[in-house]
Each structure stands twice: as structure tokens, then as C-alpha cells.
Amino acid sequence: NEVNTQFGHYLIGIGKAEFDIRSIGNLPGIKDIHRVSDAYKLVSKKWKVEDTVIDLGDGVRIGTGHFAVMAGPCSIESEEQIASTIEHLQANGIKIMRGGVYKPRSSPYSFRGLGIDGLKMWYEQTREAGIKIITEVMMTEQIDAMIDYVDIFQVGARNAQNFNLLDALGKVDKPVLLKRGISGTVEELLQAAEYIFSNGNERIMLCERGIRSYESAYRNTMDLNAVAILKEKSHLPVIADPSHGIGVRRFVDKIALASVMAGADGVIVEVHQRPEKAFSDGQQTLSYKEAERLYSRLRQTYGLRESF
Amino acid sequence: NEVNTQFGHYLIGIGKAEFDIRSIGNLPGIKDIHRVSDAYKLVSKKWKVEDTVIDLGDGVRIGTGHFAVMAGPCSIESEEQIASTIEHLQANGIKIMRGGVYKPRSSPYSFRGLGIDGLKMWYEQTREAGIKIITEVMMTEQIDAMIDYVDIFQVGARNAQNFNLLDALGKVDKPVLLKRGISGTVEELLQAAEYIFSNGNERIMLCERGIRSYESAYRNTMDLNAVAILKEKSHLPVIADPSHGIGVRRFVDKIALASVMAGADGVIVEVHQRPEKAFSDGQQTLSYKEAERLYSRLRQTYGLRESF
Amino acid sequence: NEVNTQFGHYLIGIGKAEFDIRSIGNLPGIKDIHRVSDAYKLVSKKWKVEDTVIDLGDGVRIGTGHFAVMAGPCSIESEEQIASTIEHLQANGIKIMRGGVYKPRSSPYSFRGLGIDGLKMWYEQTREAGIKIITEVMMTEQIDAMIDYVDIFQVGARNAQNFNLLDALGKVDKPVLLKRGISGTVEELLQAAEYIFSNGNERIMLCERGIRSYESAYRNTMDLNAVAILKEKSHLPVIADPSHGIGVRRFVDKIALASVMAGADGVIVEVHQRPEKAFSDGQQTLSYKEAERLYSRLRQTYGLRESF
Amino acid sequence: NEVNTQFGHYLIGIGKAEFDIRSIGNLPGIKDIHRVSDAYKLVSKKWKVEDTVIDLGDGVRIGTGHFAVMAGPCSIESEEQIASTIEHLQANGIKIMRGGVYKPRSSPYSFRGLGIDGLKMWYEQTREAGIKIITEVMMTEQIDAMIDYVDIFQVGARNAQNFNLLDALGKVDKPVLLKRGISGTVEELLQAAEYIFSNGNERIMLCERGIRSYESAYRNTMDLNAVAILKEKSHLPVIADPSHGIGVRRFVDKIALASVMAGADGVIVEVHQRPEKAFSDGQQTLSYKEAERLYSRLRQTYGLRESF
Structure with missing residues (x-):
């Protein structure tokens, strides 16, 4: 298998035969060669010991040494809501705004998001404010329309093994945040990331959101065990989603801080001006006041962790 | 919500207010009206007490009173393999052949199926033999290319909550077999079916494949509890997949027969000329000889159940 | 390890070194020698290919070739209730009555059973009727008081790894029915049985009751997969408990019959004169009329299975 | 129900009827009255808002405001091992030593602990050193022999619903650390604690050890969600067991620190002079050096949490 990404050119050989890898390593044009015993290859830390840091531009980085906070509503609802959220984020130095315009819903009769028009409206406001956008993409056909308005594509838990979508996101030059499946294993999450990387996109974040x-x-x-283990197995950044991870507003704070101690490189949290009026997920969404307290504690906890 | 299907025209009203449904029932053009307390509506047995029977043409029916056996390899591999399978099915009076041409695989480096060309090759041979085809569709974009060669679209466990795919299959006039998610609930399976029905396609089968x-x-x-419960909650046919449900060849027989007693309307089983050489799932695939013994036992067990 | 049971004298050697087992097999006094690779030894089918049949006396046998039905209330409640149940069992040719006098309850404030006096009262009535008693023992100290009034000791799911209780039951000359833990593995169930056997009691039944x-x-x-697998791994009889296995009265019938097809050697079902008035588990308890229909279907299903 | 404990006298009324609780509150001799809607009563925070702090004597306290570290080997192995552990604990200011003398083991052929003689040997050494002992009790009959040598009785995950053992520990005037069952719910853990409290023992700790x-x-x-929730639902101290909670030595550190942020009042960790030679659980046991680093980080993390 031959893989070209934004950053490099890789050849992956899969086989059972034992042979001396140095014989390949000495060929002209080969920079480095590794034997990777994991089922996943390119996302493994076995060949790339140095952690991946994803650069979103404008000084926004995610990965080891750059703790990321992504905050915003479950669903994008209105111009007014976006403006209010941006104001809240700016006041707290948060650079990445989350929000859904395509919502996967268990029932076909639930609110399914504002769609591409909502995304464009959102984009306009964030550009002015210098805020990056992370939002969920649900199907391959949406990618082209979304790509100019998105900084990070999010793959939701229900699409964690939608392999065609993963293939397609591997061909795109935008970072991808990949959520663990509803009952996905650590191994499956890494294999899903391998789909994206092996199609040519190296900028992937892994996200633990509860099983x-x-x-x-x-x-x-x-599952904070998974956070600790993912950091060891892969060079990719690991983001924790405490909002979905416990799903009850008054505990989001504790689980977010625990995630930091377990090794997370960032958190993604649901915040809303009036959580009780949110179109979706209100019961796990923080108010601005709760969120501000959390941001401060996150910074202190991360600071302590980094001092160890 | 207004739903038009192959068979009817439905209006679904969702709300919390209590009102006398007879006031609507008496309006001109209304045939019947029901209050459905389940989260899913159209697939519920609460309004449609009579079980749905799906007619594939040529006398092939699936549903209460018409036990269905679908058999074939995990993956379509070659012309020779198809011919051999068809011969086996015809010798045993089996009318529906399963097989994958698009294979969802955990690793991007595994065999992913022969694709549309494999499907066309397969189609040609089955048409002559009068055998129906069931095969998995993985993404919306594949539907158009596949539709002329497929009798039943299968949605795999990993796509059980790929809502865009479900929406798209709701707009197609071919039956759909919907597998329960890897750790899907009974309720989620019924909601997924509701996606298809509410987009206009009434011909849906539910499939228990192990959790x-x-x-x-x-x-x-x-999970045979789920089979029993699905038969009570929904009017749709319920199919059991014992091959994935236990995943070990020598027990497939027992679990298939147990499924019948739990109330299944049919089974889908993996069969291969030489299971040990199958491209995928060999360990849970029956040989022709094992399969023949199973078909006979299935008929006897179904006969006994129907005599109760 | 040296083990003496009712039926034999065993020496178990555990070690890692490879050696020729024939060197031991030839020693005087050795009847037979086997290498058992399973973690459990004495309960494994690897050395005892012939299935164990447990003889309760009076022609009541449990095991391959002797399908057993055990029926009765969740809790023993009164003399009148016992008399009514016995009449029901006799009318249907059922030889083993279940019932609890010590009830494990999640809450300390729930009804905890009639205790030893209830057992004695029950014993008197069953002796006259020629009915065998199976009832749960919860702690070592209860064994001595109970032993004269019990035909089968039942170990409940919550005590599935109460190793001291298992040790003690291994020293008793009464059969034991061992339930799988609330989330016990197949391997743990077999290891628990090994505790009993290795203490000297060979007469053990394994019971699947849902996970x-x-x-x-x-x-x-x-988990009917477990029933199929236990029959392969062990020579011990396997009993299914559909009442707890699904926990909803109107489905107990289907799951019981499915258990037979999965390979169970018997079933244990909750039956009550007036399920809606039962002190415990009423929602999963059959009425006499429902039970009678089930007994008949069980016999027919078992008959069909044996004809295969 | 009438309950007398070390600290108080309680009357618990359970019923469905609505009535004015003030009518009881005004009776002579009644200090206070509460309505507790939880299934558990005495362990609920609904009547006792102030958190319970358990005093072990000699200034050793466990509960809100008194972070506890319990450390030591999985199994007590030898006099030399005890001496070495005590020296390690003293050097680090740890006041409570864990260790097993009765070991619940899946296989009857595994090492099952040194028993009561091991406990006495251990006791002698700790008394001199001023160290408290926590050790597992597996059956009611062991309590009397152990009680003089134990500071905290531990109930293991496999006995989390051994109700007779819980009853017996409720009659003893020693604190009890109660582990959550292998797949126990938060509610079951609280109900198990209710068994102990309602028998007269108020000094109970709840322990999350992974599910x-x-x-x-x-x-x-x-399950750190459970830690956060237990602290809200109950007034009892909550201890985290990261050693069992992840089971891999090199991650114990991260999970222990995460537990603090989730709200734990203490941790119990496995430590051994030479983990690779431990009789049991070596793979999850810290070396002294690793443990020392952890103790220091725990104190800093707890300090930060308390500053919030």
C-alpha cells in the first residue's frame, strides 16, 4: 500500500514472512523503516514516537503541549445564539467553537439541524471573530459543500465505522476529530483512524465520549482508561468529551478535570446561553457561568499535570 | 409529517396535547386513525396488528406464515463460487442468496469485496436460476448503481444508525433488511426502521445478529429475547442471523433452531463450498453438508412451532 | 491435588513442564490419565467424554437423555400455596419443585423468605407427594440445617463466586445447581463448578439465567450461546432458566423452547397459582394454565431435537 | 424497621401512603425526620447532608477533608515482605496498609492466602509501626477470628451482594470498605451499604474498582462517573481502586489522579517491593519508586481540587 499525505509519502507492507527490514531501509529514497506489530500501522506510536500536533492556523494548535478547549452548543440554532456563544468564547480565550448543523437523531421526527445554511451563517460570524469551527459531517456527499466553512470535521459515534465516510475524509485537507463508537473498542477507534490516514490525511484527533x-x-x-491507553498506543491527539461521557450537567466539570489527569490533550464541551432551552442535549449542557468556572479549573489542572 | 409509501398514504402527528382522535377520524378521506404511544410509529404493531408479509415476486414471500431461508457466502468471490452456491441452493429449495460485494472491514487493509462488477456477475447467474439476491449497501451513492441487480438491500450492523443511508433507502422501491447495531437496542432498531418507513418504504425486515x-x-x-420482543412490538418480519450471532461454525445449527422457537420469521446463514478457504468469516460459515442438515431441521422446527 | 468424590478418586497435577503422561499412566492403581488444557480440569469434557447424569432417586434423573423440568414459585409463601403447586406438578408429571426460603434481595427491606421453618413445612408435603425439592442456599452455615430437607442445593447468581460456599457444597453429598453470575463468563461458571467438584462433589448442574x-x-x-458452548466444554448437565433469562411472563414460553434447541438438558421455571399476587418475581411467573401449555411444548420440542 | 448503630437510633418507615411527616416529627424523643425517596435510606444524602468522616483512631480519618491513601501488596506473603512494606509506608507518611490473607480466586488451584496466621503476623508488625490494617473478609465465620487484628474489613467485588456477609458486618464495630460488584450498579452498591448500616454499622466506605x-x-x-455520582447520592466516603480499575501498572498513576478530580476521598493501591515476583496481581502493582511518585502527585492534585 502506498500512502501520500499532506506531510509525507509512506509505503505499507503487510505480510507474515519474517525478513530483515534493513534490506529495504537501505534502498535509495527511503528515509526510515519500522516494523509495526499493531493491526493499525500509520496511527501507531511504534513508528512515530513524537506526538502529532495539529496546526489550525492563527496560532491554534492541538496536541501534546497545546491543551485545546472546544466549546459551544449541541446544535446551531440561530444567529443570535451564535453571536452570544462567540462573545462567551472570546471573553474566555477559547479559540474553537463546536456546534451541530447536521444532527444524527435516533428518531426521524426529531430536530435534525439547520444544515448547510446554518453552517454558512455560523461561518460568517466566526471568521470575523477569529474562531475556528468544528462540526459533524454525516455523509460523503456533504463534504464538498461543507469544506470551505469548516476547520475540523467531526465524525460522530454512530458513524465511527462508516468506512466510506472515513475513506472520503482521508482525501480531504482538513483535520478530522473521530469519536469512538457507541460501544467501540480502542482498537476499532485506531483502525478507523487508520482508514483516514491511509487515504492521505494525517491530521486526526481521537475522541473518547463514553461507552x-x-x-x-x-x-x-x-472511559478514561481508554484516554490513557490511546495516548500510549498512538501519536495522535486525544480529546475527551465529558458532556456525552456522563451526560448530566452538574458532573461534567469533575469528569472534564479527571480527563485531563488521565492524559487528554483537550476537551470538547457543550455550552449554551440557556441550557434549559437548548434544542437538544440541554441536560448535559453547561451555562456560561458553569463553563467559565470549568475553563479556569481546566487550565490549573493542566498546569499541574504538566508540572509532573 | 406526511408519508407516502408503495402501499399507502399516512399522516403522522406528534404532540403532547390530549385531544379526541375521533375528531380527525371523521374527516373525509381518512380511512383509519390510531394513537401510538411508542417512540416509533409506523413500524409499531399498535396501529397495524396484522403482520407485514414482503413479496419478492415469483412466489417468494417473507413474514408470518412464510419462513425464509437466506444462504450464501460472506463475500462473493468468483463466478465459479457463485455457480456452486446456486447449485447448492437449488438442490435444497432455497430461493434467496446472500453474499457481500461491498464489505465493511475493521482494517483498511482487508479485502473489501468485488464491488459493482461482482454484483453484476452474480446477478446474471441468479436470474437464470430464479434466485433472489440480498446484499449489503454501505453508502447512499451505491444505491443507484446497485438497484437493478438487487432484490433486498441489506444494512449492516455498523450502519444501523447511518441515518442518511436509511433516509435514502426509504425512497427506494426494494425491500430492506436492517441489522441491529453492534450494541444497538431494540428501540434503536425500531427507530431505524421508522426512518425507512417514514421516507416511503414499507418493506422492511428487522435482523437480530448478536450484540x-x-x-x-x-x-x-x-439475543433471542430481542427476537421475541420485536415480534410483539412490530408488524415487520424478524430474521435471525445465527452465523454472526455466535460466530462459531459448529454452534450455528443450534442457535438457528433456537431462533425459530424464539419466533423468527427466517434465518440468514453463511454457507461456502470450502469454508476454510473463504475470503472472510470462514470460521462461522457452514459447509454444504452442514447447511443441508440445517435446512431440514429448520423446516421441522418451524413445522412444530406452527403446530402450537 | 487429591480429590475424593462420591464416585472416584482423582489426582490433579498442575504444572508447566512438558512430560510424557504415559509414565504416570502405567503406575499401579492408575485407571486412566488425561491431559486437560482447560483452566478447569474435573468438569471438563476433555477427560470425561460421557455426559454426567445425576440420579435423584425414585427414577428422577437429570442429564443427557433425561430432560428435566423444575417448576414452582419464586418464594415459598404458605402451606396452601405449596399444596396447590404440588397438585399442579403432579397433574403434569413434573417431579422437581423449585421455591425459595432464603431470598437474596437487593434491598434489606424486602421480603427475605420463610427460612428453615418454611423449608420443613415444604419438605413434609413433598415427601408424601414424591416430589423432589430444589432451593437456594445462601451461606455455609445454612447447609447443615437444610441438608435433610433438600434434594438439590441451588447457588444463586449473586453467590456464583462465593468461593467459601462453593467449597462447602463440595463436601456435601447432595447435587448442586450452580447459576451463572450476574455477568459471569462461561469460564468463570466452569471454574466455580471446579471448586465444588475438587472438594468432592461430582453431582453439579450448570444453569444459564441470563446476563x-x-x-x-x-x-x-x-445467553443461549452459552448453553451450546457449555454442553461442548463440560460433561455436566446444563439447565436453562427462561424466567430470569427474559423476565417477562409472556415471553418465557418462547425462550424456554429456544433453550431446548440450543441444547439444554432441562429448564427451571417460575409458576404460581396467582402470579399477580406472588410475593416476588410475579411479572415473570407463569400461571398454571400457561405452564401446562409450556410443559407440553417442551416435550414435543425435546422430542424433535432428540430425533435429529 | 428499627436500627441502632454506634452513633444513633433510627426508625425507618417504608410505605406508599402519603402522610404529613410532621405528625411524627413532633412526637417526644424524635430529633429529626426526613422523607427519603431513594430505594436506600440510611446511606442517602437526602437525610444526612453532612458527609460521614470515619475515625480510625490515632488521628487517621477518612472522608471529606481527609484524603486517604491505602497501599500495600495484593497478598500478604511473608514477614520480610510486611516489614519492607511498612518501611515504605512510613517513609511516605501512609497510615493504612492493604493486603490480602484470604484471597478470592477464580480457580480453586490458585494461591488462596496465608489465612488467619498471616493476619496475626501482619498485625504484630503494624501495631509497633502505628499502621492501620485493611483486609478482605470472605465469609461470616471469619469475622470473629479476624476482628481483633483488623482496622477495616474489606468486602470484595465478588461478595458485593453476599447479603449474609453484609448483615454480619453490620453487627460489628469496625469500619467496612465495600467494593462495587464486578458489574454492580451504583444503586446496588448503595443498597449493599444499606444492608450494613441497617444492621447497625454506620462506618462504611464505598469503593469503585472498575466494572x-x-x-x-x-x-x-x-467508572469515574460512579465516583462523582456516589458523592452526590450518599454521605459515605468514596474510595477509588485504580489498580483494579485499569489493571495495568503503567496507567495506575493517571487513573488514580483522575479519580481525585472525579471526587474520590481516597485511593487504595497495590504496591510491592518487587511487583514482578508478587504472588498475585503483579501486572497492576506499583514498585516503591512508582508509588512514591504517585503519593506526591496525589497530594498535589488533592490540594488543587480543594482549592477550587
Whole structure:
């Protein structure tokens, strides 16, 4: 397999035979060669020991050494809501705004988002404000229309193994945040990332957002073990989503801070001017005041972690 | 919401207010009116007590009273393999052949199927033999190319909540077999079916294929409770997939027969001329001899069940 | 390890070194020698290919070739209730009555059973009727008091890894029915049985009663894969508990019959004169009329299975 | 229900009827009265808003405001091992030593601990050193023999619903650390604590030690959501067990620190002079050097949390 990305040119050989990899390493034009025993190859830390840092431009970086906070509403709802959110983000030095314009919903009768028009409206306001956009893409056909208005494509938990979508996002020169499946394994998440990388896109973030378990005291089971392990297995940045990870507003704070200690490179949190009036996910969305307290604690916790 | 399908014209009203549904029922042009308390509406048995029977033409029917066996390889591999399978099916009176031409694979480096050319080759041979085709569709863009060669579109477990795909299949006049998600709930499966129905396609089958659990003694945990419950909650046919449901060849037989007793309207099983040489899923694929024994037992078990 | 049971004398050697087992097999007094690669040894089918049949006396046998039905209320409640149940069992040729006198309850404030006096009362009535008793033992200290009144000791799901209780039951000359843990693995169930056997008691039944999963459409997830696999891995009889396995009365019938097709050697079902008035588990308990229909179907289904 | 504990006298009334609780509150001798809607009553925060702090004597306290570290080997192995551990604990200001003398093991052929003699040997050394002992009790019959040598009785995950053991520990005047079941719910853990409290023992700690899930990249799934929720639902101290919670030595550190941020009142960690030679659980046991680094980080993280 031959892979060309934004940053390099890779040849991946998969086989069972034992041979001396140095025989290839000495060929002309080969910079480096590694044996990767993991099922995934390009996203493994076995060949790329140095962690990947994703540069969004304008000094916004995500990855080891650059803790990222992405905040915003579950759904983009109105011009007024966007403006209010941007103001909140700017007041707190947050550079990346989350929000959904295409919403995967269990029921066909639920609100499904404002679509591409909502995205354009959102884009206009963020450009002026110097804020980056992360939003979910649900199908291959949406990519072309969205690409000029998006800084990070998000792949949702329900599409974590939508392999055609992953293939397509591998051919795009925009970073991708890839959520773990509803009950995805760590291995499956890394394999999904391998789909994107092996199609040519190296700028991938892995996102832990809680898994499905038998416990009904909360929404999902936040799996911070996975955060710790992903940081060891892969060179890609790992983002925690405490909003979905526990799904109850008053605990989002604690789980966000715990994620930092488990090794996360950033968090993505749901914030809304009036959570109780949000079109979706209100029960897990922070108010501005709660969010501000969280941002401050996140910085202190990250600072302590980095001092270790 | 207004829904037009092959068979009818439906109006769905969703709201919280209590009102006398008879006031609508008496309007001109209204044939019947029901209150459906389930989150899903059109696929619920609460308004359609009579079970849906899907007619594939040529006397092939699926649903209550018409036990269906769908058999064939995991992947379509070659002309010779197709011919051999067809011969096996005809010798056993099986009318529906399964097989994958687009294969969802965890790793990007695995065999991903023969694609549309494989489907056309397959189609030619089955037409002559009078055999129907069921095969997986993975993305909206594939539908148009596939539609003339397919009798049943299958939605795989990894796409069980790919809502755009479900929307698109709702606009197509071909039956759809919808697999439960890797760790999908019964409710999510019914909501996914509601996506298809509410877009205009009434011909849907629900498929139990095992769920993900902590147990590692087998591949998936076949959930026959779900089969029993789906038959009560919905009017749609329920198909069991024992091959994926346990994932070990020598137990497929027992789980298939158990599925019948749990209420399944049919089974879909993996069969191959030489399972140990299959491109994929060999470990759970039956040989022709094993399959023949199973077909006979299925008929006897179904006969006993119907006598109750 | 040296093990003496009712039926034999065993020496178990555990080690990593490779050696020729024939060197031991030839020693005087050695009847037979086997290498068992499973983590469990004595309960494995690797050395005892012939299935164990447990003889309760009076012609009541459990195991391959002797399908067992155990029926009765969740809790023993009164003399009148016992008399009514016995009459029902006798009318249907059922020889083993289930019922709880010590009830494990999640809350300390729930009804916890009639205790030893309830057992004695029950015993008197069953002796006259020639009915065998199976009931749960919850702690080692109860064994001595119970032993004269019990035909089969049941170990509940919550005690599936109460190793001291298992040790103690290994020293008793009464059969034991061992339930799989709330989320026990197949391997753990076999290891728990190994505790009993290695303490000297060979008469053990394994019981599948559903596992805990994320699904909330029913009580537990009946795992019929486990039934099929246990029959292959062990020589011990396997009993299915469809009442707990799905936990909803109107589906118990289907799951019981499915269990037979999956390979169960018997079923244990909850039956009550007036399920809606039962002290516990009423929602999953059959009425006499429902039970009678089930007994008849079980016999027919077992008959068909044996004809295969 | 009438409950007498070390600290108070409680009357618990359970019923469905609505009535004015003030009518009881005014009776002579009644200090206070509360309506508790939770299934558990005495362990609920609904009546006791102030968190419970457990005093072990000698200035050792556990609960809000008193972060506790319990450290030591999985199994007590030898006099030399105990001496070495005590020296390590003293050098780091740790006051509570963990260790098993009765070990619950899946296989009857594994090492099952040194038993009561091991406990006495251990006790002698700790008394001199002023170190408190926490160790697991597996059955009611062990309590009397152990009680003089134990400061905290630990109930293991496999006995989390061994209700007779819980009853018995409720009658003892020693604190109890109660582990969540292998796949126990938050509600079941609180109900188990209710068993102890309602038998007369108020000094209970709840312990999160990871739950069983489908993920096989680590041993258990540490559920920090549960830590956050337990702190809200109950007034009892909550201890985290990161060693079992992830089960891999090099991640114990991160998960321990994350537990602090999630709200834990303490941690219990496995430490051994030479983890690779430990009789059990070596793969998740820290070396002294790793443990020392962890103790320091725990203090800093707790300090930061308390500053919020």
C-alpha cells in the first residue's frame, strides 16, 4: 500500500514472512523503516514516537503541549445564539467553537439541524471573530459543500465505522476529530483512524465520549482508561468529551478535570446561553457561568499535570 | 409529517396535547386513525396488528406464515463460487442468496469485496436460476448503481444508525433488511426502521445478529429475547442471523433452531463450498453438508412451532 | 491435588513442564490419565467424554437423555400455596419443585423468605407427594440445617463466586445447581463448578439465567450461546432458566423452547397459582394454565431435537 | 424497621401512603425526620447532608477533608515482605496498609492466602509501626477470628451482594470498605451499604474498582462517573481502586489522579517491593519508586481540587 499525505509519502507492507527490514531501509529514497506489530500501522506510536500536533492556523494548535478547549452548543440554532456563544468564547480565550448543523437523531421526527445554511451563517460570524469551527459531517456527499466553512470535521459515534465516510475524509485537507463508537473498542477507534490516514490525511484527533454499559445512573460510561491507553498506543491527539461521557450537567466539570489527569490533550464541551432551552442535549449542557468556572479549573489542572 | 409509501398514504402527528382522535377520524378521506404511544410509529404493531408479509415476486414471500431461508457466502468471490452456491441452493429449495460485494472491514487493509462488477456477475447467474439476491449497501451513492441487480438491500450492523443511508433507502422501491447495531437496542432498531418507513418504504425486515457483550467465549451474544420482543412490538418480519450471532461454525445449527422457537420469521446463514478457504468469516460459515442438515431441521422446527 | 468424590478418586497435577503422561499412566492403581488444557480440569469434557447424569432417586434423573423440568414459585409463601403447586406438578408429571426460603434481595427491606421453618413445612408435603425439592442456599452455615430437607442445593447468581460456599457444597453429598453470575463468563461458571467438584462433589448442574447487558427492553439477556458452548466444554448437565433469562411472563414460553434447541438438558421455571399476587418475581411467573401449555411444548420440542 | 448503630437510633418507615411527616416529627424523643425517596435510606444524602468522616483512631480519618491513601501488596506473603512494606509506608507518611490473607480466586488451584496466621503476623508488625490494617473478609465465620487484628474489613467485588456477609458486618464495630460488584450498579452498591448500616454499622466506605465491559484493552473499566455520582447520592466516603480499575501498572498513576478530580476521598493501591515476583496481581502493582511518585502527585492534585 502506498500512502501520500499532506506531510509525507509512506509505503505499507503487510505480510507474515519474517525478513530483515534493513534490506529495504537501505534502498535509495527511503528515509526510515519500522516494523509495526499493531493491526493499525500509520496511527501507531511504534513508528512515530513524537506526538502529532495539529496546526489550525492563527496560532491554534492541538496536541501534546497545546491543551485545546472546544466549546459551544449541541446544535446551531440561530444567529443570535451564535453571536452570544462567540462573545462567551472570546471573553474566555477559547479559540474553537463546536456546534451541530447536521444532527444524527435516533428518531426521524426529531430536530435534525439547520444544515448547510446554518453552517454558512455560523461561518460568517466566526471568521470575523477569529474562531475556528468544528462540526459533524454525516455523509460523503456533504463534504464538498461543507469544506470551505469548516476547520475540523467531526465524525460522530454512530458513524465511527462508516468506512466510506472515513475513506472520503482521508482525501480531504482538513483535520478530522473521530469519536469512538457507541460501544467501540480502542482498537476499532485506531483502525478507523487508520482508514483516514491511509487515504492521505494525517491530521486526526481521537475522541473518547463514553461507552454504552449496563449502568443507567448516567448516560454513557466515560472511559478514561481508554484516554490513557490511546495516548500510549498512538501519536495522535486525544480529546475527551465529558458532556456525552456522563451526560448530566452538574458532573461534567469533575469528569472534564479527571480527563485531563488521565492524559487528554483537550476537551470538547457543550455550552449554551440557556441550557434549559437548548434544542437538544440541554441536560448535559453547561451555562456560561458553569463553563467559565470549568475553563479556569481546566487550565490549573493542566498546569499541574504538566508540572509532573 | 406526511408519508407516502408503495402501499399507502399516512399522516403522522406528534404532540403532547390530549385531544379526541375521533375528531380527525371523521374527516373525509381518512380511512383509519390510531394513537401510538411508542417512540416509533409506523413500524409499531399498535396501529397495524396484522403482520407485514414482503413479496419478492415469483412466489417468494417473507413474514408470518412464510419462513425464509437466506444462504450464501460472506463475500462473493468468483463466478465459479457463485455457480456452486446456486447449485447448492437449488438442490435444497432455497430461493434467496446472500453474499457481500461491498464489505465493511475493521482494517483498511482487508479485502473489501468485488464491488459493482461482482454484483453484476452474480446477478446474471441468479436470474437464470430464479434466485433472489440480498446484499449489503454501505453508502447512499451505491444505491443507484446497485438497484437493478438487487432484490433486498441489506444494512449492516455498523450502519444501523447511518441515518442518511436509511433516509435514502426509504425512497427506494426494494425491500430492506436492517441489522441491529453492534450494541444497538431494540428501540434503536425500531427507530431505524421508522426512518425507512417514514421516507416511503414499507418493506422492511428487522435482523437480530448478536450484540456485543463482555463474554469472549464466542463472537457476539445472540439475543433471542430481542427476537421475541420485536415480534410483539412490530408488524415487520424478524430474521435471525445465527452465523454472526455466535460466530462459531459448529454452534450455528443450534442457535438457528433456537431462533425459530424464539419466533423468527427466517434465518440468514453463511454457507461456502470450502469454508476454510473463504475470503472472510470462514470460521462461522457452514459447509454444504452442514447447511443441508440445517435446512431440514429448520423446516421441522418451524413445522412444530406452527403446530402450537 | 487429591480429590475424593462420591464416585472416584482423582489426582490433579498442575504444572508447566512438558512430560510424557504415559509414565504416570502405567503406575499401579492408575485407571486412566488425561491431559486437560482447560483452566478447569474435573468438569471438563476433555477427560470425561460421557455426559454426567445425576440420579435423584425414585427414577428422577437429570442429564443427557433425561430432560428435566423444575417448576414452582419464586418464594415459598404458605402451606396452601405449596399444596396447590404440588397438585399442579403432579397433574403434569413434573417431579422437581423449585421455591425459595432464603431470598437474596437487593434491598434489606424486602421480603427475605420463610427460612428453615418454611423449608420443613415444604419438605413434609413433598415427601408424601414424591416430589423432589430444589432451593437456594445462601451461606455455609445454612447447609447443615437444610441438608435433610433438600434434594438439590441451588447457588444463586449473586453467590456464583462465593468461593467459601462453593467449597462447602463440595463436601456435601447432595447435587448442586450452580447459576451463572450476574455477568459471569462461561469460564468463570466452569471454574466455580471446579471448586465444588475438587472438594468432592461430582453431582453439579450448570444453569444459564441470563446476563446483564445494556439492553433495557427486558430483565436479563438470555445467553443461549452459552448453553451450546457449555454442553461442548463440560460433561455436566446444563439447565436453562427462561424466567430470569427474559423476565417477562409472556415471553418465557418462547425462550424456554429456544433453550431446548440450543441444547439444554432441562429448564427451571417460575409458576404460581396467582402470579399477580406472588410475593416476588410475579411479572415473570407463569400461571398454571400457561405452564401446562409450556410443559407440553417442551416435550414435543425435546422430542424433535432428540430425533435429529 | 428499627436500627441502632454506634452513633444513633433510627426508625425507618417504608410505605406508599402519603402522610404529613410532621405528625411524627413532633412526637417526644424524635430529633429529626426526613422523607427519603431513594430505594436506600440510611446511606442517602437526602437525610444526612453532612458527609460521614470515619475515625480510625490515632488521628487517621477518612472522608471529606481527609484524603486517604491505602497501599500495600495484593497478598500478604511473608514477614520480610510486611516489614519492607511498612518501611515504605512510613517513609511516605501512609497510615493504612492493604493486603490480602484470604484471597478470592477464580480457580480453586490458585494461591488462596496465608489465612488467619498471616493476619496475626501482619498485625504484630503494624501495631509497633502505628499502621492501620485493611483486609478482605470472605465469609461470616471469619469475622470473629479476624476482628481483633483488623482496622477495616474489606468486602470484595465478588461478595458485593453476599447479603449474609453484609448483615454480619453490620453487627460489628469496625469500619467496612465495600467494593462495587464486578458489574454492580451504583444503586446496588448503595443498597449493599444499606444492608450494613441497617444492621447497625454506620462506618462504611464505598469503593469503585472498575466494572466489566466488552473492552479488552485493559482489565476493568474504571467508572469515574460512579465516583462523582456516589458523592452526590450518599454521605459515605468514596474510595477509588485504580489498580483494579485499569489493571495495568503503567496507567495506575493517571487513573488514580483522575479519580481525585472525579471526587474520590481516597485511593487504595497495590504496591510491592518487587511487583514482578508478587504472588498475585503483579501486572497492576506499583514498585516503591512508582508509588512514591504517585503519593506526591496525589497530594498535589488533592490540594488543587480543594482549592477550587
